[in-house]
Amino acid sequence: MENLFITGIGTDVGKTLVAAILTEALQADYWKPVQAGLTPTTDAGTVRGLVTNPISRFWPERYRLALPASPHAAAAAEGLILRPDDFELPTTSNHLVVEGAGGLLVPLAPGFSVADLVQRLGLAVVVVSRHYLGSINHTLLTLEALRQRQIPVRGLVFNGAPNPATEEAILSYYNGPVMPRILEEPAVSAAVVARYAAEYREWFMSA
Ligand SMILES: Nc1ncnc2c1ncn2[C@@H]1O[C@H](COP(=O)(O)OP(=O)(O)OP(=O)(O)O)[C@@H](O)[C@H]1O
Ligand SMILES: C[C@H](N)[C@H](N)CCCCCC(=O)O
Numbered sequence: 001m002e003n004l005f006i007t008g009i010g011t012d013v014g015k016t017l018v019a020a021i022l023t024e025a026l027q028a029d030y031w032k033p034v035q036a037g038l039t040p041t042t043d044a045g046t047v048r049g050l051v052t053n054p055i056s057r058f059w060p061e062r063y064r065l066a067l068p069a070s071p072h073a074a075a076a077a078e079g080l081i082l083r084p085d086d087f088e089l090p091t092t093s094n095h096l097v098v099e100g101a102g103g104l105l106v107p108l109a110p111g112f113s114v115a116d117l118v119q120r121l122g123l124a125v126v127v128v129s130r131h132y133l134g135s136i137n138h139t140l141l142t143l144e145a146l147r148q149r150q151i152p153v154r155g156l157v158f159n160g161a162p163n164p165a166t167e168e169a170i171l172s173y174y175n176g177p178v179m180p181r182i183l184e185e186p187a188v189s190a191a192v193v194a195r196y197a198a199e200y201r202e203w204f205m206s207a
């Protein structure tokens with residue numbers, strides 16, 4: 001069974017798109033434990049709209065916070081402090097795709113980060129990297145933090161337009177699994193997700 005936590009090198013790098021592709025590829029369940037920002041849509045709402053298989057279940061968020069900010073701040077704005085023992089994996093016999101918020105060391109509360117949540121849930125991660133000036137450092141810092149914490153990396157995904165020099169730098173440090181690349185798409189749709197999902201299914205079968 002694949003139980004995957006989707007993290008990334010920051011916010012807005014394509015975790016939700018990758019989560020939708022993996023959910024469709026594996027006909028997995030999807031869970032976003034902490035959603036900060038509820039409009040115009042939630043990540044679970046986006047994934048639901050991109051996935052077409054009839055098997056996937058969408059588990060309710062543990063926290064739905066109104067402020068589109070770091071979860072610790074969005075929670076504080078509502079007088080909440082998120083705690084590690086608030087979080088239990090949904091009970092499912094299906095594959096499960098869990099999406100984080102922002103990057104790996106984003107605080108859910110003071111002293112409680114996304115990385116701590118990953119470790120509590122005991123999941124392997126998928127790391128989404130997107131190229132921009134500064135992204136080599138952000139990607140290597142993420143991989144380094146995962147290595148230090150001995151969190152297994154199930155795959156690294158390059159999302160968006162390729163940049164060979166950047167990828168060479170990253171791959172000279174990281175020699176773990178690399179999942180199929182996602183190109184910059186003119187529009188993100190269920191058809192695009194289905195196309196990549198077929199490629200990802202092949203990848204899982206050959207990995
Ligand atoms: N390969 C791509 N082609 C076209 N658009 C993309 C691609 N990857 C991401 N996007 C767009 O970039 C935006 C940010 O992506 P996404 O919502 O997946 O980021 P995220 O990492 O999940 O952010 P968050 O931290 O808020 O969860 C979205 O509008 C998404 O559709
Ligand atoms: C609001 C945003 N879309 C995400 N839900 C949360 C991103 C938190 C980033 C915090 C940070 O790294 O500074």
Ligand SMILES: [Mg+2]
Pocket residue numbers: 015016043099
């Ligand atoms: Mg997202």
